[in-house]
Amino acid sequence: MSEPRIDHVEIEIDGARTRVAVDLEESPLGWLARRRGRDGRSFVSPVQLIAGERLRVDFTRAGMTPRLGADWEAVARGSRRGLVPGLNASEAMLAARQRLSRALEATGPEFSGLLLDVCCFLKGVEQIERERGWPARTAKVVLSLALDRLARHYGLGEVAQGPERTRGRAWRAGEATGDPSQ
Incomplete structure (x- = not known):
């Protein structure tokens, strides 16, 4: 058996950027x-890979079972008075389920099953083609379209692009302080 090939991918979930090992x-x-x-060109672009792995992270977090024993995280953090703001395991699981649901809804019923099979259940494209009765090499094309839609949902793109023109803003010193004489 060969050594696992671990790569680090940076993803953003609810505004927090984190590096995950893949x-x-x-x-x-x-x-x-x-x-x-x-x-x-590669069959899956870097943006598509990031989108698919982000879906997988949410799927994994959403599938975590609730804690049945003691809350050992509180002991590790110290006293309850100095609680670090954040989500407990149940809240994190619920948030991941909501993100997963929104992502699958955004990709539509045409692509959501395929994305779950490939990104979350780790089925290969040949297996997908056999199970669904698709012609050879069809799954790669459909998967590419599905990953593009998923990346668009996450706001990912090959090139950063903003609006062509934004509205200019200017403030006078008096407006900032509330002093109408300035």
């Missing part, structure tokens, strides 16, 4: 991201 040997998306087509 076993590219385990993930069908990682496998597709390393493979090149006839045109020399």
